[in-house]
Amino acid sequence: MRYSLHLNSLNFFKDELLYSFLARLAVHLSLESPKALIEAVFDSRSTAATIAIPGHLQKLYSSGCLPPRYTIDQIIHQHTLFPLVSSFIRPELRVELLSNMRNGNASRLFVRSGLAANRLPKLTFLRYCPLCLLDQKNKFGIGHWQRIHQIVAVQHCAIHRCKLLGLKGEQLGYERHTFHPLRIKSCDQVPHYEIGEHEAIVEAKCRELLNQGEPITPTFHQWTNYYLELAQTAECRKGKYIKFEPIEELVKQRWPEAFLSKNGLVNTKSSSSWLHSIFRKHRKSFSYLEHIVVNGAIKGPDFSIVECVKQASNMAKETETIYCEGTRKTSARSTHDMAEWQNLLALNGPKSARKLRPNLYARLYREDRSRLLDANNQFKVARTHNSSRINWKQRDKKAAKSLLKIIDDFDAHLSFRRLTKRFLIYRLPRSASIEKKPTKYVLTHALLEKYSESIFEFQIRRITNTILTSDHHSRYKRWWLLRNSGLSEQRLTKEVRIFIDKILPSEFFTLELTNTQRNSYEQ
Numbered sequence: 396m397r398y399s400l401h402l403n404s405l406n407f408f409k410d411e412l413l414y415s416f417l418a419r420l421a422v423h424l425s426l427e428s429p430k431a432l433i434e435a436v437f438d439s440r441s442t443a444a445t446i447a448i449p450g451h452l453q454k455l456y457s458s459g460c461l462p463p464r465y466t467i468d469q470i471i472h473q474h475t476l477f478p479l480v481s482s483f484i485r486p487e488l489r490v491e492l493l494s495n496m497r498n499g500n501a502s503r504l505f506v507r508s509g510l511a512a513n514r515l516p517k518l519t520f521l522r523y524c525p526l527c528l529l530d531q532k533n534k535f536g537i538g539h540w541q542r543i544h545q546i547v548a549v550q551h552c553a554i555h556r557c558k559l560l561g562l563k564g565e566q567l568g569y570e571r572h573t574f575h576p577l578r579i580k581s582c583d584q585v586p587h588y589e590i591g592e593h594e595a596i597v598e599a600k601c602r603e604l605l606n607q608g609e610p611i612t613p614t615f616h617q618w619t620n621y622y623l624e625l626a627q628t629a630e631c632r633k634g635k636y637i638k639f640e641p642i643e644e645l646v647k648q649r650w651p652e653a654f655l656s657k658n659g660l661v662n663t664k665s666s667s668s669w670l671h672s673i674f675r676k677h678r679k680s681f682s683y684l685e686h687i688v689v690n691g692a693i694k695g696p697d698f699s700i701v702e703c704v705k706q707a708s709n710m711a712k713e714t715e716t717i718y719c720e721g722t723r724k725t726s727a728r729s730t731h732d733m734a735e736w737q738n739l740l741a742l743n744g745p746k747s748a749r750k751l752r753p754n755l756y757a758r759l760y761r762e763d764r765s766r767l768l769d770a771n772n773q774f775k776v777a778r779t780h781n782s783s784r785i786n787w788k789q790r791d792k793k794a795a796k797s798l799l800k801i802i803d804d805f806d807a808h809l810s811f812r813r814l815t816k817r818f819l820i821y822r823l824p825r826s827a828s829i830e831k832k833p834t835k836y837v838l839t840h841a842l843l844e845k846y847s848e849s850i851f852e853f854q855i856r857r858i859t860n861t862i863l864t865s866d867h868h869s870r871y872k873r874w875w876l877l878r879n880s881g882l883s884e885q886r887l888t889k890e891v892r893i894f895i896d897k898i899l900p901s902e903f904f905t906l907e908l909t910n911t912q913r914n915s916y917e918q
């Protein structure tokens with residue numbers, strides 16, 4: 396069913412996520428079913444509720460539910476987290492992502508934008524500042540999710556100097572189609588949080604990126620040249636060679652180890668680390684936080700990350716050849732290295748050879764990547780999954796035990812939401828592994844199969860709950876029972892119709908629904 400959505404009264408708040416706007420829209424339209432909302436705004440019952448980089452924006456725009464003065468570009472740049480990645484990816488990819496945001500699928504966008512593969516931890520809960528929430532409620536009567544609070548590297552609210560809180564019990568992922576509104580009881584007193592200098596820098600730079608307007612996207616060649624020049628300004632360059640030790644020292648001085656470790660950036664020593672790679676020829680994109688960490692270490696806390704992007708976009712489009720200290724590009728050495736590498740490949744295969752001689756691998760990689768990959772391909776070993784060191788049986792048993800406990804806890808609650816497989820899986824530790832490896836978690840998946848609720852079981856539970864909690868102990872009217880159970884005639888499954896018609900005493904349903912009554916509660 397399509398809804399007429401001309402909602403002049405509903406507008407975006409400053410820095411509000413599109414996700415948050417849609418959650419408020421559902422409240423505004425009194426759409427309790429998550430699928431009813433996505434059907435109304437995306438014309439689909441399978442679109443996921445995406446936080447960072449949403450898709451299907453053209454359909455959303457065409458549905459008429461957005462405030463009239465907004466364009467799709469404004470939504471992308473002012474109400475999604477796209478500005479956080481747009482300056483650090485290839486320009487061609489940026490064009491592709493923008494096109495996919497209009498007409499494509501959000502799960503593909505998460506992978507293509509690099510958010511899935513980067514080193515940063517993933518956001519598991521939507522976050523909010525309790526004092527911002529109080530302000531929002533006082534000013535607007537309702538809370539909303541802010542973009543800046545959903546950036547995983549940002550841990551505090553810069554306005555109120557307090558730690559961000561997570562929406563506990565609503566872990567992201569298990570309800571793919573639900574847009575959760577910020578409906579938490581606000582409080583006016585929160586414990587003081589001591590903000591580290593490094594945290595303040597990260598928050599300020601992320602805010603700068605989000606508010607940069609139309610973003611600039613330098614090419615990888617330009618980023619390569621930018622970091623070469625940055626090394627030069629830090630006096631960490633000797634001709635065409637980069638001196639990594641002083642750069643590592645600067646990073647350590649500026650950024651606490653605990654912060655780097657928490658964000659997956661602690662490994663800076665190895666020649667294949669992200670810090671070394673960012674000063675080499677750029678072949679893949681780096682996350683916003685990696686750019687902030689390096690520039691902050693060399694330029695000091697007052698640098699502007701948007702200015703860095705601008706400087707990079709003014710760099711030459713051709714890349715200089717870069718060497719690392721100690722590496723010499725001589726044909727004799729190169730030939731000797733390749734011969735040695737091929738011997739290693741013949742005996743061990745590419746993966747083991749790389750583990751045995753990482754320096755040799757790195758040298759050959761830098762000298763001629765395609766020649767190295769060609770050589771590796773000749774000795775490619777068929778991939779075998781060696782996960783014998785993991786005791787899957789034990790993990791399966793442990794997960795099954797936890798699952799039974801969760802099911803027990805929910806057993807007494809007839810009014811709780813539908814216990815889908817996905818909902819139950821996301822309550823368990825190692826949820827992604829359990830979801831993606833059903834053959835390793837046989838017992839757990841058997842229990843999930845047995846105890847997860849189908850739609851008809853859920854509908855019957857809702858009807859049972861309505862009967863048990865109502866004061867009417869004598870006569871129920873069909874329409875009354877359905878309305879109080881949050882169900883509609885159209886969505887009733889065949890089994891539930893049988894349940895209502897045959898199993899419950901017929902005198903409960905002596906009055907059939909008239910058309911007028913049906914219309915009054917289905918709209």
Ligand SMILES: [Zn+2]
Pocket residue numbers: 524525526527528552553554555556
């Ligand atoms: Zn705040």
